[in-house]
Amino acid sequence: MKIESLDLPDEVIRFYLDSGIKELYPPQAQTIEKGLLEGNNMLAAIPTASGKTLLAELAMLKAIANGGKALYIVPLRALATEKFERFKSFSSIAIKNGGLKVGISTGDFESRDEWLGSNDIIVATSEKTDSLLRNETSWMQEITTIVVDEVHLLDSVNRGPTLEVTLTKLMKLNPECQIIALSATVGNAYEVADWLKAKLVLSEWRPTDLHEGVYYGGNINFRSSQKRIDAPTQDDAINILLDTLEDGGQCLVFESSRKNCVAFAKRAGNKVSELLDKPTRKSLNEIVEQIVESGETEATNVLAQCVRNGTAFHHAGLNSAHRRLVEDGFRDNKIKMICSTPTLAAGLNLPARRVIIKSYRRYDPNYGMQPIPVLDYKQMAGRAGRPHLDPYGESVLIAKSYDEMAGLFDNYIDADAEDIWSKLGTENALRTHILSTIVNGFATTRDGLMEFIEATFFAHQNDTWGIVEVVDECLEFLRDNKMLEGEKTLLPTALGRLVSTLYIDPLSGAYIVDGLKKADNITDLTLLHLICKTPDMRQLYMRSNDYEIINDFVMSHSDEFAEIPPRSREIDYEWFLGEVKTALLILDWINEKSLEQITKKFNVGEGDVHAFSDIAVWLMHSTSRLAGLISPELSNDAVSKAVVLEKRIHYGASPELIELVSIRGIGRVRARKLYDNGLKTVADIRNSNLDTVSTLIGQKTAAKLFSEVGIHLKLSSDDSGKVSSKAMSS
Ligand code: ADP
Structure with a gap:
């Protein structure tokens, strides 16, 4: 199907022709045939790099030409930025008086971002979209086209429920809106399509062929062929990597842990460096200079040494500048190999000739090392093959025995991805969404609430009788904690409204309010421990050699906690110590301990320290707002203390530096x-x-x-x- 034959304004067609896109890929043509440009809801479940974004673009541009407005929902901030940069290039398309405008919203939760409403395309994370709905942002009602990227994340315990409830609310708010959902290929895509009242396009088509194999016995074994791999070293993965490089390709390697990623990048670097030519070395040294300039810890030197050798590691512990330098260096074909943790497989838009899945197991805190789901394998393998650049892509699993190889073929290469399941059915997932549903008037009675839940993906997959009890438990919790009142008609209290708009879990709200009321002598530690106790805070785990230090700290500061610390033999004690450890990290940060000291002491990366402080800023802001609301009931000056702390955590600085920072x-x-x-x-x-x-x-x-x-x-x-x-x- 030719781009020119589409029912789109001439300016849009010209834009794509100018960028070299003339013919639609087969799955794209299918969505057009199924009515993408006539406003039908669509679910496109097709592999990565098969042109899903382009579909969304065509639908958005058509809507905008007709006076509409589009919302593009993504799971990660990094993806929001990537899409925003891409859509900004539309500003040259003359389909609107005054020019087409694009905005991005990923920031503070307690804000309406009304200014964003003047844009034609707004890119936001699902959490931010939920928060904009909670704050009753007016332009939400003007949206005519909603794109949901990575909709298979409905299955995620952490992100799924928010995505699901946000979509349910948007469908209720704008029933006429066109929804375009983009998904990886999952077992039950038809079920998601059915829920969204969308036409389904399901395809395995890829612009570049993907050959999936297992390395065993000196060969990469594909279904119907073999490729011999030379063995200049004892390490199979390094041999496969060197084979790729000698062929002019690049490699992405997936490892199970950060530590293994770093170790492999170091080891591989010693060999890769022997293959680098002079101009590449020069470019790598330029990247190294920037890496050294933008890091403050020992990890910087380790990364710099790897990059000098043409390799890199990539995980959430890296600071954002390093992550970008590694990604760009790889895209420019200067860095030859990145070893990454599986958590980044979904977000990383970095195709490579060959993908090596060095470990198909992942650590689970409850069950130890476990095989990854087929869906995750497919996401990693799907990164192989750069469209228009590589003749084909190859993904390689590594087996130690013939039986293991046979198992990998059956369980991954020939297996279909799992079905996805709603994760909304627990009290922890529902509590916050029940409160916001009532605060925003989507339901005012228990029956109304059940009616709302009937419209969710959970209800689409399950009988709702099982969830009634959970809903009642949530309502009881919200009433007990004075966030809701009324029996027949459910009314949010001022506290309930505030908790909903602050975008914190009501359980966090309850802990904070309770702690503020109990504490009479408030120190920085009191408030920091309070926020670190909430379920919204990310927790540091206790390691065996932490016990003594943290335990001693707790003993000598016991009067600074809002609650009496649990006894050391109680099961809660370990949790408590973990909370205190997390609070101590933030305390070091605001007392201007260097990043080098903090990352060493807590065994985390620079990126982690920034992630901890980002969440802590938001929770400390919430604490100051909650303290303000209940200040007549407080015997302490929590409000002013929290206001100062919020700033200090934001900048990682002592009070005296606030004016300068x-x-x-x-x-x-x-x-x-x-x-x-x-x-x-x-x-x-x-x-x-x-x-x-x-x-x-x-x-x-x-x-x-x-x-x-x-x-x-x-x-x-x-x-x-x-x-x-x-x-x-x-
Ligand atoms: P996805 O969202 O599925 O990962 P993208 O939409 O980002 O994939 O497309 C991947 C690449 O393929 C982009 O560079 C895009 O410009 C290009 N592309 C998409 N559709 C076509 C097409 N019909 N012809 C040529 N290139 C295309």
Whole structure:
């Protein structure tokens, strides 16, 4: 099917022709035949890189040309940014007076982001969409096209329930809206399509062929052929990698843990470096320089050493700058191999000639090492083969015995992906959504609530009689904790409304309110422990050598907790210690311990510290708002303490630095240098001069700093190249 034959404005067709897309891929043609451009709901369950995004684009552009507005929902912030960058290129398509506008919403939860409403396409994560609905953002009702990327995540315990309830609300709010759901191939795609009242396009077609095999006995064994792999080393995975590189390809390797990723990237680097030519080495050294500049810990040196050798590791412990440098270096074919954890397989849009699944087992805290689901295997294997660049892609599992190889063929290569199942049916999943459903008026009685639940994917898959009891337990919890009142008509209280708009679990809200009321002597630790106790906080696990240290800490600070710590023999005690350990990480962060010290002490990566502090900022903000609401009942000054702490966690700084770190471009390290050298406030900087500030933070940053504080300098260099400045304006 030719792009030109589509019922789309000429400008849209020209845009795609100009970008080299002339003919639709077969699954794309099928969705058109099934009415994508006539406004039908669609579920496209097709492999990665088979053109799902393009389908969504065509439908969105058609809707916008007809005066509509599109919402594009993604599971991860990184994906939101990727899509936003892509859709920004539509601004050149003249289908709308004033130009087509694209916005992105991933930020604060307690905000309506009304300003986003002037955009034609809005990209948001599912959590942010849920929060915008809770805050009754007005433009939500103007949406005519909803795209849901990675809809198979309905199956995820963590993300699924929010996605499911958000979609249910959107369908109730805008019944006429067109829904385009994009999914990996899953067993019961027809069931999801049925729920969404969508036409289903199910296809295994890929733009690049995928050969799936198992390495065993010196060969990669495919269904009907074999490929011999030379064995210059003792390590099978390294041999397969070297074979790929000698053939001009690149490799993605999936490992089960971060530690294994780093170890493999290091080991492989020693061999890969022997194959690098001079220009590649030069480019790699440039990447290394940027890596060193943008990291503060020992892990930076390890990554730099790997990249110098042409390899890299990639996991959630990396800071975002490093992640981007690794991804770009691989896309530019400078970095030859990335070893990544399986958690990133879904988000990583980085195809490679060959994918090596070094470990098909993953650690489960309850059951130990377990085989991964077929769906996860397919997602990893599907990364093999770069469209238009590689003649085909290859994915390789590794077996130690003939029987294991046979099992891998049966259980992965020839197996169909599992069915997906709603995860909404538990009290933990439902509690927050029941509250928001009532707060936003989607239901006002228990019967109304059950009617709402009847419209969810859970009810589509299950009888709802089983869930009635769970719903009643949630209602009882919300009433007991004064978030709801009324028997026949369910009315949210001011507390219930606030908890819903803050976007925290009602259980978190209950813990915080309860703790604030109990605590009389509030310290930073009191509030930090309180937020670390909530189910919304990510927890650090206790390791055996932590016990003594954390236990001693608890003993010597026992009067600072809002509750009396459980006795050491009680089962809750280990949880309690984990909460305290997490609080201590945040405490070190706000007391300006270096990232090197924190990552070493808590055995985490820079990326983890930022992830912990992001959640803690949001929970501390919630604490200050909740404390404000119940302040007449409090005998302490929790509000002002929480307000200061929120800022300190955001910047990772002591109170005295807040004025300086609030200036754009000045992080906590630079702020500390300025402060310790007598430049303590914005006024001090304004009264200083470029030379003084430059010696502390470098000339470029110093010049930016002056412009941030309202002094614009005219820089000039004399014959010797020495730069001097003159204030232009203030
Ligand atoms: P998916 O969303 O399924 O992962 P994308 O829509 O991102 O896949 O498409 C992957 C790549 O293929 C993109 O670079 C896209 O521009 C390109 N592409 C999509 N459809 C076509 C087509 N019909 N012809 C040529 N290239 C296409």
